[in-house]
Amino acid sequence: MNKIIWIVLVLAAMLAQSGSAMRRPLHVVAAYPYIGDLVEKIGKRNVRVWALARGDYNPHVIIPRPSYIAHVRRADLLVINGAQLEIGWMPPLLRQANNPAVQPGERGFLDLSRHIMLIDVPTTVSREQGDIHPDGNPHFYLDPHHIPILAKAIADKLAEIDPADASYYQANYDEFAAQWEAKLKEWDNTMKALEKVRIVEYHKNYDYFLRRYNLALAGTVEPLPGIPPTSKHIEHLETLLKADPARFLLQDVYNPSDASEHLAGKLGMKLVLLPHDIGAVREARDVFSLFDEMVRRLAQ
Amino acid sequence: MTDILFSAFVVSVVLLGIHSFFGLEIIKRGIIFTDLAIGQMAAMGTAISILFLEGEYLDPLSLGFALVGGAVIAFASRRTETHEAFIGLLYAFGLAGVFIILSKSYHGMETFQKLMASDILFTPMSEIVKTAIIYAVLGGVLLLFYNKARGIVKEVLFFTTFAVTVTNSVRVAGVLIVFALLVAPALIALKIRKGIPLINAWIIGTAVNLLAIVVSYNFDFPTGYTLVFLHAFLALTVSISVPMRRLETLSEPHVSRSGGRGRVTSGSESGDSLRGAQTTHLPQTGGKE
Numbered sequence: 001m002n003k004i005i006w007i008v009l010v011l012a013a014m015l016a017q018s019g020s021a022m023r024r025p026l027h028v029v030a031a032y033p034y035i036g037d038l039v040e041k042i043g044k045r046n047v048r049v050w051a052l053a054r055g056d057y058n059p060h061v062i063i064p065r066p067s068y069i070a071h072v073r074r075a076d077l078l079v080i081n082g083a084q085l086e087i088g089w090m091p092p093l094l095r096q097a098n099n100p101a102v103q104p105g106e107r108g109f110l111d112l113s114r115h116i117m118l119i120d121v122p123t124t125v126s127r128e129q130g131d132i133h134p135d136g137n138p139h140f141y142l143d144p145h146h147i148p149i150l151a152k153a154i155a156d157k158l159a160e161i162d163p164a165d166a167s168y169y170q171a172n173y174d175e176f177a178a179q180w181e182a183k184l185k186e187w188d189n190t191m192k193a194l195e196k197v198r199i200v201e202y203h204k205n206y207d208y209f210l211r212r213y214n215l216a217l218a219g220t221v222e223p224l225p226g227i228p229p230t231s232k233h234i235e236h237l238e239t240l241l242k243a244d245p246a247r248f249l250l251q252d253v254y255n256p257s258d259a260s261e262h263l264a265g266k267l268g269m270k271l272v273l274l275p276h277d278i279g280a281v282r283e284a285r286d287v288f289s290l291f292d293e294m295v296r297r298l299a300q
Numbered sequence: 301m302t303d304i305l306f307s308a309f310v311v312s313v314v315l316l317g318i319h320s321f322f323g324l325e326i327i328k329r330g331i332i333f334t335d336l337a338i339g340q341m342a343a344m345g346t347a348i349s350i351l352f353l354e355g356e357y358l359d360p361l362s363l364g365f366a367l368v369g370g371a372v373i374a375f376a377s378r379r380t381e382t383h384e385a386f387i388g389l390l391y392a393f394g395l396a397g398v399f400i401i402l403s404k405s406y407h408g409m410e411t412f413q414k415l416m417a418s419d420i421l422f423t424p425m426s427e428i429v430k431t432a433i434i435y436a437v438l439g440g441v442l443l444l445f446y447n448k449a450r451g452i453v454k455e456v457l458f459f460t461t462f463a464v465t466v467t468n469s470v471r472v473a474g475v476l477i478v479f480a481l482l483v484a485p486a487l488i489a490l491k492i493r494k495g496i497p498l499i500n501a502w503i504i505g506t507a508v509n510l511l512a513i514v515v516s517y518n519f520d521f522p523t524g525y526t527l528v529f530l531h532a533f534l535a536l537t538v539s540i541s542v543p544m545r546r547l548e549t550l551s552e553p554h555v556s557r558s559g560g561r562g563r564v565t566s567g568s569e570s571g572d573s574l575r576g577a578q579t580t581h582l583p584q585t586g587g588k589e
Contacts, residue, residue, distance in 0.1 A: 063419075063522045063525070064419050064421045064422060064522065064523070065421075065516075065520050065521065065522050065523070066304065066305065066421065066516055066517045066520060066523060067520045069304050069421065070304075092419075092422035092424075093422065095422075095424060096304060096421065096422055096424070227403055228403070230403070
């Protein structure tokens, strides 16, 4: 008899508990996997997250599927990278999804680039600069010190949409920030050994990371952002690097690597394939392992 | 959700109407690559507008280039027996031209990709209505005058309307879908021994479009590629398994000048053309910052 009373009591308690938590989770659509992971880490059980773009593809391109429109249409919150990284595909997707709640400027819309001071903002718009983003370099999330700022922006936004659980999001943020702080110490320490090391990159993907760790950018394989290498530019880069060699050549996973391989082989640089988002390489499974892997590949 | 798929379905059917007509014609004439060449010439007009005019006069420029492309092909197909080689080279010329032009342009490749990265999932209703009206007018003109026209007038009429159609369709749906809708239903229709080929192409095309949309939704496949895949798959299968209907029975005497040689488009040839189409598509998928 006692047993039955106990079971009933426990069941009742569980029901009462789930009553508050049983409300519909917030549907959050994230433009990129790293954003999706951050939202999951802050929103936890309160959110259901879909990341649209794949981490191993060029972030400028998605091949639209019917579910993308369905997800954006159902979304309570849309979080984008911003700084025009999604310019090629987000506007038509937003238009077709026709969800007034997540349009730019609305409460259900968060543009992460607004929370970071961007670098490479062109002072004049000129034809000679290649495919530069007029808002500045959009790859700001690859500086690990920026991640807590982005996580905080997400926590604040979730609290704004769902004020009843504001303290929950704050607590999750605090927990995340503490874990991140510990990791930052580790990464900062490892990267100290590489200070002032000269680096070439294919595309200006890792500039925020390089700046943070005081690595010297010796040049890019692309003559101008977004413009494929030309023979004249490669020649110029070779002369430059012969006079003042660089140790690493950073290559992303979605641009062709033949020019980089040629350069690295000829000039004795180490070609390092660096992930730019979660899923770009197998080891990068979440934001923590993304930066673990970036640091590991450079330091090993 | 149905409204999204509905609009994709409507686009595919609006395109199918006029494309089946042109598809039957280009297969009979043996100038399958024409749409790719004209589409690429239109892209070159777009690129020039981006580089020199910051995107001003984009539509007239791309249409102008498409018309020039059409005129050159019309001229060449009267002049040479090797017009497919000619058309293929025109395509390569346009593709390479786009890359050379855009390599000197601020924001060029990005803008270009944005303009060319059309997908039937993203076509707004206003664009569909506009396209339907344009094609209704072009279809009316062709219906009234095409069969009466003779000689050079007929050629000019054909290539002008074709250039306008391809330029607009590529903008609305992307080059690969245009190619599939143009060639696949027409190829199957030519195999059917009963009825009018154009009507058959419409019925088959509509059925495949509907199937593709349903499959794409149920399996969450990219809609455009599903459409192209099913059209191509069906046309390839039918091509291999059914003997060809005699082309002479379809053509009027003066058209059979090129069509009547029994110049039959086989399945493997469609495959090659598809690969060609894939290449034009590349700027969208292999994009740069």
